[in-house]
Amino acid sequence: MSQERTTGRPTPVPRTWTTWLMVFGVAALVVLPLVIGAGDHLAEPFGGADGQAEETATEINPDYEPWFTPLYEAPSGEIESGLFALQAAVGAGVIGYYFGVARTRSRMRRASATDTTDGASRERAAPADDTPDTHH
The missing domain is CATH 1.20.5 (Single alpha-helices involved in coiled-coils or other helix-helix interfaces)
Incomplete structure (x- = not known):
């Protein structure tokens, strides 16, 4: 069903099924890795890419030193x-x-x-x- 504007053209009705489909898709993206056990083999399953990259670089070259130091260390x-x-x-x-x-x-x-x-x-x-x- 559409509503009439002052121009006489119908306005599109919001598609709630599209909204709900997107909500369920995002929820699946969040829950699926937990359900399938992605990262169970890691010490820190959902650690950041920076830490993993530094760990890999250290494995490849034990003398590795980062080029930069963080401006702020939390x-x-x-x-x-x-x-x-x-x-x-x-x-x-x-x-x-x-x-x-x-x-x-x-x-x-x-x-x-x-x-x-x-x-x-x-x-x-x-x-x-x-x-x-x-x-x-």
């Missing part, structure tokens, strides 16, 4: 995870803001184009007034 893994989550949230907020602004601009452009088109057709339909404007 006192615990929980704080490090929290900072990473904060970084991800800020990034998601910036990306979400960008898409919101882009969508609003697109809607405003379409609305402006529709208003311009409607205005042009009204001007053509109205009789031309050739009398000079005498009001000052």
Whole structure:
């Protein structure tokens, strides 16, 4: 079912099944690795890629030394995870803001184009007034 806008065009109805499908997909991505036991053979099953890369480099070359040192070393893994989550949230907020602004601009452009088109057709339909404007 669709609702009518002032332009007379039907607006699409939100598809709740698509939303629920996406929610279940994300849930499956989170739960599936836990269910199948991914990472059970590792000491830290879901450790970061940085730690795994350093461990692999050390196995290949025992004299390996990192090129850079971190600017800030978190006192615990929980704080490090929290900072990473904060970084991800800020990034998601910036990306979400960008898409919101882009969508609003697109809607405003379409609305402006529709208003311009409607205005042009009204001007053509109205009789031309050739009398000079005498009001000052």
